Structure formats: structure tokens, C-alpha cells
Amino acid sequence: MDFFSFNEILSIFSATIRISTPLIFAAMAGIFSERSGVVDIGLEGKLLAGAFASASVAAVTHSAWLGLGAAIVIGLILSLIHGFASITHKGDQVVSGVAINIIVSGLTVVLGMAWFHRSGQTPTLPNDARFMPINLYGVDTISNIPIIGDIYSKLLSGYNLLVYVSFAAVALTYWTLFKTRFGLRLRAVGENPKAVDTAGISVNLLRYKAVLIGGILTGIGGTYISIAQNASFIKDMSAGQGYIALAAMIFGKWKPIPAMFSCFLFGFLEALSMRLQGVSLPLIGEVPVQLIQASPYILTVILLAGFVGRAIAPKADGIPYIKER
């Protein structure tokens, strides 16, 4: 088998991008939330809820855009619940996130059963109700050029719209966090909320905004999973991607661009593990697929252990802000 051929490498890289997309959305959502001081374990649940909402609405209305809208609305609602518990009522943020994950994993199946009478599934969508691959400008002519044409047509073109949106989301996250006044305040509130409060800015409002932006992003990520990558919702289809995104966010040290590359790394590992299933490599032999699949978690633990580099969370991450009276 020609494992190291040019085409093979291109196809692994393009699979990497496809797999990384929902991770990127969720990781950016996590960055907004945690940079403002609210831990978000609920990324997984919000992705899953978004996936279910978009698939359901797209199945009924035959519109991918309405599906996307519904997923964003659900993401916002779940973020509001998380905010209500952890910002307004100073509840435990991890507990609230866990609760959201469990509620969503149950509710998506319950509602799927009630609405579509299938166990944890939504009807399969026709292509016009999904986000389909789009070809970039001039792909037909450029693809005839050797190498550059292949790279253009196979690696840069041919993804659905949301993949490109995810790149835009990274740029936007970076710009918002580091180039705007809102971003400065947001980062400050995650490090030293008291200082921000003293400056006369509402800590709670800022945190709500951050968490809500996260809700929008996870909604888009969820939409990608169910109606762009797949053609219907399947029970528990987010399959831990929210947690991988959480790991990628930590691996990227709570910074947008490193986090994006962590998503690519984890996506690449996943693409590789699919490709390596049952393949025997020269010298190494057959690599256990499970080892590659577990590697994002192992790598994150190693990084957290502080033996290689150091991942330091925003100082006020996870601590409710109690205003003095």
C-alpha cells in the first residue's frame, strides 16, 4: 500500500480539517467563556444540543440556514442557564456544566423519540437542506496544474461553508480578545474581576456576554456535526468532541491561534487513527488505534502536569465573583 503518496497525505490533511472544524468552534467558545472566568465543561452538551436542533429544524423546514439559526438559539439558551447558575447564583460552574451535558444527552433522545418516532435519530436530510461542499473560484482550471492544482482542489477547496466560517471564527476571536476594548475587559475580568468592578464595569454582564458568545459558537459547531458533516442527528453524535475541544483549549493555553493548532493536531491524530486502522507500518508494526485516539487526552495531561511547558489558566477561572457590599 502506498501510504506516503502525495495524494494520501493530501487526503489525510483534508480529513484533518474536516474533523477539526467542530473542535475549533467549541474551543473558541471555551476560550471566550474561560477567559472571562467561567469554566465551561458544558461544551459537549452544547455541541450535541446544537446538532440536534439544527438537524430537527432542517428536517422539518428543509432549510439548513433555519437549522443553523435554531442551533444558535439553543446554544444561547443553554449558555443562559449556565450563566444563571454560575454567574447570577454563584453556583459551582463544573457542576452546572456537567448537568447541562447530562440533560442534553437525555433530552435529545427523548425529543427525537417524541417528534420523529425514531430512537435518538432525526430523518435523513436531502442535500439541499444541508451545508454542502463548495468549490472555490476557478477550481476546475487550476486543478489541471500539477501539485499546486491538487493542493488547491483537494486541500483548500471543496469544504462546506462552515469550515471556512471556523477559520473566520478564530480570526474574529483573536481580534475580539486582543484588539478591542471589550476583549481587554473580558480578559481582565477573568484575571482580576475586582479590578474591573472597581473601574465601574459590570463583572456579571461581561461574563454573560462571554458565555453567550460561546453559545453561538457551539451552536454553529453542533450544526456542522449534524447537517454538514452528516445528514442527520444520531444519539450522542458529539462523542466527546466537546471534551477534546476543552483539551485543545488547554493545550493551546487559552489562546485562540495556538488552540486552533491544537485542534488541528487532535484532528490529525483522529484522521490518522481512522487511516491506520488495521494497517501495519514499516518498523513500528500495527499501531493500536485506541492509543492514537487516547493521545489528545494523554498529551493534555502531560502538558497540565507541567513537565513540558506550562498551561496556566486565567486566574479567576472557575471562581464566582461576589461583590462586596
Place this chain on the structure above:
Amino acid sequence: MNQASKPLPVWIDIVVIPLINLMLALSVSIVIIYLIGANPFEAIKLMIQGAFGSSEGVGYTLYYATNFIFTGLAVAIAFHSMLFNIGGEGQAYIGGLGVAVVLLAFDHYLPAWMLVPMALMASMVFGAAWAAIPAYLQAYRGSHIVITTIMFNFIAANLMVYLLVNIFIEPGSMTPQSRPFLDNAWLPSMQAIFADIGIKISESPLNLSFIFALIASFFVWIYVWHTRWGYEMRSVGFSEQAASYAGIKTKRVVMITMLISGGLAGLVGINEIMGVQHKLMLDFVAGYGFTGIAVALMGRNHPVGIIMASILFGALFQGGAELAFDMPIISKEMVFVIQGLIILFSGALTYMSRPWIEKLFCVFYQTRNLREI
């Protein structure tokens, strides 16, 4: 948690508020059931019947409760030193691996009375070992235990798939599970135990582990409130700095607490692998580790509360399965929705209702005082 603004009698904090939170969670669940077009009261009736209506139902309820007591205690004991062990899922999974390793190795050679203590030890040691690395990283390297235990859940899941597919799989079989243990490596079922003393009950997965769970609860109670180590542990929970200033070795306390926590979660392996499945298989933990969080929160981290909350959740799981059978429009995952809502209301929104209760209480208190005057 919340700095109590006004002192309320203890019974309001430990009985009334948890009950209100439970009621809120159940009310939302009732609304959801109503919205999907089923009769909520009919559903509740069916659930209660399914959970308690027959000796078989009770058996299943207590069988589920056994798992929840173990994972609930695991979460609770970690909570006492302010550690959030989300890794019960993985620790239970690895605990089951320990049980299977011992039983597969020795079931041909050793009698049951030797296998039971060995398997118990193995489940606890394996579970504790899986908690040890996150505990070490928390205590000595400052990495957050919530994140590391989540990661370890996924690592455990992948490890178990690898082991089952490549090592434990029965030769010639396609399903990734081990060979069944011999009869002497089965934990006696409650049905068999009761039959020995002349009482007939229906068949259910309930086995001797339930008694182990009660014993474990008792030991946790002794440990947390009646030993020096428990005192140290709670001190670390109240204030790590103060504890350290008082001469308590906080890092060691974190380690020991997490080892006990992991060991308790590992005991799920006894109930599931030795008591029910009689072989090692995939995904036997089925979310029980997460239910432990709900159980610990509802049970207020106290063994008595945990046993009661476990029975409630056991009833929810068993009743939910029966309900899904009788009312197909409600799938059995409704139980997870209820579980999640209970975690939300009693864990994250614990004190939401407190201001109102304070007001109510003040009104009552004042009127009573006025009358006395």
C-alpha cells in the same frame, strides 16, 4: 458555599432546601413529559410501580442503587476536601478490570471464599490506581483535578477497548468480551441468599454487593467524622491554607482522599463484573460514575443521604426502564434528563430558593413571636 446571610435552623438547610430543589427538578421533568404529549401523572405512577411494585422491581432498584452508593460515596469523600472527582466513570471501569484480572487468573484454582476478598481488593486497588495520577498531579503539580479526571475517563475507555479487543477477547469470538467466569467466581445473588434462609424473592441482578455498599457507607461515615484522618481531610476542604498552617500535610491528604475515592468507585466493578455480568465487557459502567455526582449532591455528601439518594436514583433508573416499555413515546433516556435537572438544581442552583425561604421563615417567626407576646 454561600455565606449564609441569615441563620436558619439546620433542618431547613438539610431537609427543606434539598426537598425544594428536588421538587423543582421534578416539576421541570413533569413539564417536559407533558410537552412531549404524555400524561405525566400516569408516567409517575408507572415509574413508581415499576420501581417498587414487585419484588423483582425492588431488586432492580436496589441493584442500581448499589452502583450509585459506591460512586456517590466516591464523589462525596472527595468533595469533603473540596476535590471534584469527575473520574468515577473511569475509576469504576478500571476497577472492573481489576476484578476480572483476579477472577480470570484464579477461578480455576481458588474457592469462592478466597476469591471474594481478592476481587474486592483488586477492584479498590485498580480504582485507586486510576485516581492516583490525577491526585498526584493535583497535589504536587497543581493541575486541576476536574480536567485530569475527565481526561482519564477517556483514556480508560480507550484502554479498555484495546484490552478487550486484543487481550481479553474469548478466542474465536467476535464480541469484545472475556470468557465467562466459573461459577465459584460469581458473587451470590440476593435471591440465592434469601433462598438459603427460606425466603423466596424473584430473580434480579441484586447481589451481595448491596451489603458491601452499606458496609462501605458505614466505613466512610466513621472515616470522615470519627477519625483523625477524616478531620484532616475536612480541614483541607474548609481551608487548605489554614489546614497547612495547623500542621496538616495537605498534599498527602489530597492523595489519600483521592485514593479512597477511586477505590470506592472501583467497587462498582464488584457489583457489575463479579455480581451481574460474570465476564469483562465494554461500557459496563454506563454513566454510573456521573450519576454518583447527582447522588452525592442530593445526599449532601453524607452516607445516610447518599443511601437515600441512591435508592431514589435506583428507582428512577428501574422505573424509567419500565416506563419506556409501557409508554413507548417516553424513551428511557428521560431518566438522564431528570438526573441532569437534579444535578442542576441541587448542585449548581442550591441556594436559589434560600432568599425566599429566609423571608418566609422570618414572617412565620415574627408572627409566632407576636402571638406569644
